[in-house]
Amino acid sequence: MELWNTIPYPCKEIPALHYLAPTAPSVDAAVLIFPGGGYGGRCADKEGTVYAGLFNAVGMHAFVVDYRVAPHHFPAPLVDARRAVRWVRAHAAEYGIDPQKIAVMGSSAGGHLAALVSTYTAPIEGERTDEIDDLPFLPNAQILCYPVICSPDTGLAHVGSYRNLLGEDASIGAQRAVDPARLVTETTPAAFIWHTTRDGAVPAPNALQYAQALWAAKVPTELHLFPFGAHGLGISPDDPHVAQWTQLMMQWLKNIMKWI
Numbered sequence: 254m255e256l257w258n259t260i261p262y263p264c265k266e267i268p269a270l271h272y273l274a275p276t277a278p279s280v281d282a283a284v285l286i287f288p289g290g291g292y293g294g295r296c297a298d299k300e301g302t303v304y305a306g307l308f309n310a311v312g313m314h315a316f317v318v319d320y321r322v323a324p325h326h327f328p329a330p331l332v333d334a335r336r337a338v339r340w341v342r343a344h345a346a347e348y349g350i351d352p353q354k355i356a357v358m359g360s361s362a363g364g365h366l367a368a369l370v371s372t373y374t375a376p377i378e379g380e381r382t383d384e385i386d387d388l389p390f391l392p393n394a395q396i397l398c399y400p401v402i403c404s405p406d407t408g409l410a411h412v413g414s415y416r417n418l419l420g421e422d423a424s425i426g427a428q429r430a431v432d433p434a435r436l437v438t439e440t441t442p443a444a445f446i447w448h449t450t451r452d453g454a455v456p457a458p459n460a461l462q463y464a465q466a467l468w469a470a471k472v473p474t475e476l477h478l479f480p481f482g483a484h485g486l487g488i489s490p491d492d493p494h495v496a497q498w499t500q501l502m503m504q505w506l507k508n509i510m511k512w513i
Contacts, residue, residue: 256336261379264325268333270340271317272348273305282354282512283314283345284396285337289361289485292330292417293323299487300360300398307488307499311506311513314348316341320366323417327431328377330418334370335380335390343385354512356394361455361485362414364400368433368463371395371442394510396502397446399484402459404432409462411455437466443473445505447498449482475505 256268270285288301295301305315320333338355345352359367371392380386403409406425419427429435444467448460457478467474482495489495506512 254340256333256340257382259382261332261382262325262329264321264329266321266325267319268321268336269319270337271302271319273302273309273315273317275312275314276306276309277312279314279349280312280513281349281351282356282506282510283316283341283348283350284308284356284358285334285341285392286315286317287320287334287357287359287363287366288317289359289363290322291411291414292362292365293413295319295322299485300363303488304358307503311503313513314350326420327418328380330366331369331373332377332380334366335377336386338370338390338392339385339388342388353393355392356396356510357392358396358398359400360398360487362401362411362418364397365402365414365418365433367395367397368400368402369431369436371444372433372436372438373431374436374438374440391440392442394442395444397444397460397463398498399448399452399455399486400446400459400463401455402432402434402463404428404435407432407462409456409458411459434463434466437463437470437472439470439472441467441470441472443510445475445502447477447479447501449479449484449486449495451481452484454484473509475501475509477501
């Protein structure tokens with residue numbers, strides 16, 4: 254489904270949602286999935302439709318989001334992410350979804366976008382195009398897999414993701430303005446986060462710093478750090494220890510969020 258009739262920051266790409274229906278008796282919760290790719294590409298199968306299958310198997314509705322990436326810069330990806338949350342809320346009754354049970358999920362740079370739509374609350378010029386944009390854009394939960402978080406001045410950043418998001422010459426101030434760990438408030442939604450400490454592309458302190466900001470704001474947050482594993486594992490089919498994250502996430506959805 255196309256997200257827009259009139260796209261803010263017009264371009265030839267069409268931001269869209271791809272719906273994957275539950276394969277088990279449905280519940281009234283949904284997840285919007287932002288695949289990774291460094292804000293410059295896509296990992297749609299491993300970090301998109303494969304993830305959707307996990308949720309479909311427990312009855313959740315899943316939407317994989319095709320958001321804009323480089324050469325399109327901020328705020329276009331965030332505008333697309335906000336619109337995706339609003340679009341699902343606007344159509345929630347059609348799918349049997351509770352509009353207060355919408356999670357966002359992302360991996361790597363997609364994790365950055367999921368965290369950013371959960372924390373960046375300032376108005377964005379040009380995004381109010383119709384009545385759907387009058388709906389709230391903050392999700393009700395966030396699920397982050399080896400997320401890009403920290404801005405380059407921290408020495409922990411995935412610099413390529415920030416460069417693709419903001420352009421080559423972005424100031425330190427502009428970079429800090431989209432660092433989700435700096436934007437957390439008490440209204441930030443509950444979080445489930447996992448990372449590996451051997452991630453050579455996005456250091457694990459990205460996840461830790463975000464979790465610490467969430468804890469400081471008293472936002473319910475569950476963090477899992479696995480001792481081994483490279484970046485971009487997805488569901489980790491070849492490492493059963495890291496693969497535990499999927500069941501841990503489902504227990505979080507069941508026992509903490511009470512959605513399944």
